[in-house]
Amino acid sequence: MTDVQDTRPGHDPGPGTPATGAQCPVFDPHSPDLTPERAYELYEELRSSCPVSRGEQHGGYWALSRYDDVRAAAMDHARFSSTGGVYVPAVSEHRFPPIDYDPPQHGAFRKLIAPLTSAAAAKRMEPAIQATVDALVDGFIGAGRAELVEQMAIPLPLDVITQLYGLGPQHAEDIRGYSLEFLENSSGEAGQAVIRRVRDYWIEVFTERRANPGDDFISQLLQMNAELQVTDHELANMMFILTYAGHDSTALGLSNALLYLAEHPETHARLLEDESGIPVAIDEILRFHAPLHWFPRVATEDVTIADQLVRAGERVMLLFGSANRDAAVFPDPDVVVLDRKPNRHLAFGAGIHSCPGMPLAKAEMRIALTTVLRRIPGFHVDGEVERTSPLEGGGRHLGVRRLPVTW
């Protein structure tokens, strides 16, 4: 790991260097061929022969595919900065806190969102999550069939986040509308226009909440910010990413788990017999199909990874979706082992940017799956399933868009 060699096209890597450049397949998140199946095949090829591979598209980048390299880079925020933004290519000249920030500002933003994302906050939300799940199941159980993305995976996280914000149901519709628009236009001028409109939307909510403060996250945020003096524009950018991450990522994770269970009704009785296995199964499904496949960083100094020199200023993609299938860490990585332990998957990232919403996302997934299993055991796929294929949302998202079931 100490030899510094340059294998970019046009540079002689020298003998004994892992292949990159021309001999390696290229991970291009925007390729229309990047179906989930192709992504996993490609990751396997990259891990075995090109662990640090080069892509020249979208401004150029290195892709890290092995678990140890991905985790090490995620933990090393000093040498791998997040200030280059999460989209490749960038969607906006604005930065979105906390995800596009390094310390010390990053820590200040994480403090601001802690009242929403702490484990204690997720625990307090459990009765409300249960009530929403019960109401959603009540809505379809009599029909004997359901479409579990539109009738569970999307509305649950949306309802939970709007309740935490103290906003009414009409806001849930607005938020979903903006998120879908952004999902379809997450690059170029169209993406920027959505971001501008969402910012104005949150600034209006701040104005209203300053006039009528309540016992909700946004009121607390504005109060806490009185000391920090973050501008309303920055706070609105933070609300944008928090809300988008807060509902769409959970919807992806929940839809993947519901699809697995709908395709494997033979697992239901075992999971119901000992419900403590449900959170373990959720972690395994999150490992197997990471809802968000990668996040980028920018090297702050020259650094050598798996014998490959990465120059200061170059972009590096951390392929969490590949790390989670690395046989060096997970025996039988391409098989779902519902009681897999230990399971040190990276679906929520690692290091200072690891997902603050994990307790909330896991609580929502656990309550939804437990309730669905108890109330409609044996539910199974009945109709055409639609996956996010190729990966969507800037080439990062893996989930389900349509899941018809019956029982």
Ligand code: HEM
């Ligand atoms: C299954 C659901 C979810 C998955 C798989 C997921 C995944 C991730 C991952 C991989 C990261 C790391 C990004 C990086 O390394 O640059 C992240 C960060 C983040 N997530 Fe989540 N997330 C989920 C749910 C949520 C929820 C429910 C919220 C909010 C309530 C949330 C808010 C955030 C925020 C604000 C960050 C940025 C953190 C930082 O930069 O310090 N996520 N998420």
